[in-house]
Amino acid sequence: MDRGARFWHRFDIRRIEDLSNAVLGAELEAIQMAGPRIRGSLAFAARDGIIFSSGQRLRAVEIAARQRRHEPRRSDGLGLLANVGLVAGQPFEPDAETRAILDAAAKTAYKMSRAIGINEEVNGQSLLVWPDRRWTNPINNAAEPRQEKSIDLSWRDKAGGFTAIERRVWMFTDYYSISPGMVSLTPGKGAFYAIAFNDANGDRLSGDASYKVTLPPDVPAGLFWSLTLYEAENASGLATEARRFPSLGSRDRPVQNTHGTTDLYIGPKALGGQEANWLATAPGRGFFAILRLYGPEEAAINYSWKPGDFEKVE
Template sequence: MPLINTLGMKVGSEKTFGAGYNVLPVWKKRLDPKTRVTTPNSDVIYAMSYLDLGRDGRMVFEAPPGLQGILLDFWQRPIPVDGGKFFGDVGLPGPDGGKGGKFLILPPGYTGSVPSDYYVYRSGTNNVFVFLRSFYQDPNDLSGAVATMEGARIYPLGATSPKPMEIPDASGKPVNMLPISDATAFDELKKLVDSEGSNLADPDWLGMLAGLGIVKGQPFNPDAGTRAILDKAAKTAYRMSRVIGFEEKLAGRDFRVYPDRRWVNPVADGTPQNPGGPFDLAWRRTADGYTDLDTRIWFFTDYYSISPGMLSQIPGKGAKYMIAFTDSRGTPLSGDKNYSLKLPPDVPAANFWSVTLYEAENASGYASGRPFPSLGSRDKPKQNADGTTDLYLGPKAPTGKDANWMETVPGKGYFAILRLYAPTEAAIDKSWKPGDIEVVE
């Protein structure tokens, strides 16, 4: 799933916006439901790019000040940085601390000389996913956050005449960047095998692909019958992942953030950094000696990208996410029903908080006909006299509650993500906790 998730984003993006290290689509008017991608955040400015170190060689990423980003290999593993103190993060949570700088991305097994004055990242795959975010304070003025993105530069190390950057506006463009769920997934895996060889996976995984006829340097031309089987297999696999992705308990573990709430987060047990060792996550069962595949499937059917900066336990850094698939009674959320969600006073987010709705079927932004499927602190919802905030989810706004209402569509299931950006101590120690999503009778 992490690999297929990345491939879906790459294929969809390049089909719509073009390919190349110099192509950096930016959602300059925020990311709306027309872009179909796994759980996007419509309350920041996004940019994404895809590099091939095997084709283009060592790459330089120049980050402007104020950026927050992640450099990941195609398995969405944060790329380790020379020195062992950082994994994947660039910008605010990275080694530059948000001041900007030059980041050198090296291909697998590179042993040559490394120039000074770069932050050096060593990728496990030739293909690299560049995921960037910038922040705004006023939803009516995105210019500063967009300008930050437009200041990014990507080019081969030592290039005397690199291709000029192309930064198309991706907002409002119909594009499918979801995980590939048909037979073309295997065609894209064949391209990766040809690009990566043994960098892509260990001999067992490569052997599984070889059993399907996917071998580096050899033709992959399945007949019509085989292709029909592969198509059904891909569709079934994605549906399986969506079922796994709705579980509150999995592989003997309870994902609930609070014992008496329905909010879940499968990476709450991840550690931001394991000094001297690899980045540790909920699915790496180091003590038991195996990878918890179900938990990893859960994550990459519901999310993409992760890094130590996202899991920071330092007040005022990173972010806290929690997901609600059900109401307080454990019933899946339905667009037919009316719900309320109460947030206690003093939401512990130094930057901002938001609630965003997503399609149950594919985890993309919930298409309700409204511009964005989110509502948060910067939208200035009305507070109650006691400092609490009541949000309302349903097909029609309660009388006088339009500022606190999120529209849903009858017959269309969904789930909700509560995000706390720059969470403060009350979020980290869990002394602050939101109410459950409650049915309004």
């Protein structure tokens, strides 16, 4: 039996799918529970399919498995990992063929998470904050605008009693934590988030294009606001030679228009005279953006204030 036949004899396509889901779940657990020094490494490990190749990263997965092993709802996922020899407290020494399969599963899992994480809806539910804008939020959005939500912060569907897997994946492929303050609908408390993956025409945001985002007057942020850019590939900050920290906000004192609006320009080059309101992108690199309102005021949490979309400019 040749190597290819042995592969399919031992691991059919369903097994790869199960492993991908198990790896994805383990990585989300590990990234959430790992210390801040290795969270970034874990994210890159997931992207590169090497979560099982590094001792440090493997220990993080083992810690997650060990600390959660007594919770019944985790038993199925842990059972899938046990099938390939990943059991808390036991040595993990896969042969070369198994390691290659696990690496392929990790790569598949990461690609699955990236495909889910850029959607404006998950499982048929829209995540748009405003129905006529392209900004999204996984919790506070037009589909569920008030305090009562269909899921809790552990991503459990309240009515069905199950974990909303794809909504959780949508969150943790880009962001490693969530808290009550991040979804607060109490004026002056926490922060309000709006996330954009697409421009006004529905096209993915590209580092090759130039855009304008217009903020209406009186941005409802009692503390401050900011717009920050992130790499589409791995959700790290979109650092460029022009701007190492890719954020622009009220504390930077951008120039306002005479009627109180603020035009922010995003692109590979600053438009003439707009340097104070410019965020740099990088040609050839996709990105997404998060608008944060800290200490959100009533106009933010009742959705009456809404920013413009990313509009392409020449």
